[in-house]
Amino acid sequence: MLRAALASVVGLKVMEFYVCPRQPRDGLRHDRRMPELPEVTALAAGLTERLAGRTVTAVRLRSVGALKTYDPPLQALCGSTVAGWTRHGKFLDMSAGDLHLVVHLARAGWIRWRESLTEARASLRGPLALQVGVDGGGGIDITEQGTEKRLAIYVVRNPLTDVPGIARLGIDVLDASLDAATLCGLLRARRGQLKTLLADQTLVAGVGNAYSDEILHAARLSPFKQASALTDQEGGRLQDALQRVMREAVERTRGLDIGQLKPDKKEHMAVHGRTGEACPVCGDTIRQVALATRSFQYCPTCQTGGRVLADRRLSRLLR
Numbered sequence: 561m562l563r564a565a566l567a568s569v570v571g572l573k574v575m576e577f578y579v580c581p582r583q584p585r586d587g588l589r590h591d592r593r594m595p596e597l598p599e600v601t602a603l604a605a606g607l608t609e610r611l612a613g614r615t616v617t618a619v620r621l622r623s624v625g626a627l628k629t630y631d632p633p634l635q636a637l638c639g640s641t642v643a644g645w646t647r648h649g650k651f652l653d654m655s656a657g658d659l660h661l662v663v664h665l666a667r668a669g670w671i672r673w674r675e676s677l678t679e680a681r682a683s684l685r686g687p688l689a690l691q692v693g694v695d696g697g698g699g700i701d702i703t704e705q706g707t708e709k710r711l712a713i714y715v716v717r718n719p720l721t722d723v724p725g726i727a728r729l730g731i732d733v734l735d736a737s738l739d740a741a742t743l744c745g746l747l748r749a750r751r752g753q754l755k756t757l758l759a760d761q762t763l764v765a766g767v768g769n770a771y772s773d774e775i776l777h778a779a780r781l782s783p784f785k786q787a788s789a790l791t792d793q794e795g796g797r798l799q800d801a802l803q804r805v806m807r808e809a810v811e812r813t814r815g816l817d818i819g820q821l822k823p824d825k826k827e828h829m830a831v832h833g834r835t836g837e838a839c840p841v842c843g844d845t846i847r848q849v850a851l852a853t854r855s856f857q858y859c860p861t862c863q864t865g866g867r868v869l870a871d872r873r874l875s876r877l878l879r
């Protein structure tokens with residue numbers, strides 16, 4: 561009995577030893593649940609439809625660490641009427657009275673409309689971060705799955721100046737003035753690889769890990785290409801792909817009810833999250849580069865002249 565118990569404990573330890581290093585790979589492999597500009601845009605529209613004109617009757621913080629501001633207090637939202645929801649980059653912004661409730665959903669956050677709010681208790685580990693109830697019944701649950709708690713909530717008077725992440729945002733990816741020359745100028749002024757720079761919110765706001773894979777694939781550019789080496793022709797392709805991929809994604813989600821909007825966008829992805837599958841353009845096998853906390857996908861034939869990039873995490877394991 562004791563031996564069996566010991567063996568199971570030892571077995572568990574061994575399992576953990578082998579399983580743990582794989583967990584980030586499985587949990588963070590594709591970021592396909594991470595809301596990016598199209599999902600955030602659709603959420604803002606859906607939330608406006610549900611909440612505009614209604615008065616906030618209750619605000620319940622369920623994950624204390626999610627709230628990043630204390631003045632004005634969260635409860636100051638109660639009694640104010642919701643004007644609507646907008647977005648700044650990937651931040652959501654509910655305007656109510658002279659206040660703004662700003663939410664950054666991070667990797668695993670989401671917002672759901674509820675016909676009636678549940679009486680959930682505050683919990684450090686549960687998914688519920690904040691509930692907002694409105695007159696007439698119902699309200700929203702702001703949630704974050706997983707153990708990595710990075711969802712951020714702010715109550716501010718001016719989101720453009722009072723939320724540091726918004727104040728630092730670069731030009732919006734759908735801004736009409738973001739032409740090829742502007743994009744090339746922005747990229748060449750920074751050192752770094754295209755993959756990293758495209759997802760840098762201070763450079764261009766709205767693109768994350770998933771859509772940057774799609775944009776680079778559509779532009780036929782290597783994720784590891786140095787921005788400083790971008791030619792005008794490549795810059796033109798990148799600008800075209802950037803706005804086309806994002807506009808198409810926004811179009812797809814337009815008009816969907818927030819209940820129909822799933823935080824899983826893989827089905828419309830050509831390469832992202834599709835390691836080992838065939839490229840829809842050329843049929844080559846889609847490859848993956850795995851970094852410490854995330855990974856991304858590309859097509860060698862379309863993007864790197866057939867060269868397979870080193871999977872750094874895999875090479876480390878094999879060493």
Ligand SMILES: [Zn+2]
Nearest residue numbers: 839842859862
């Ligand atoms: Zn291809």
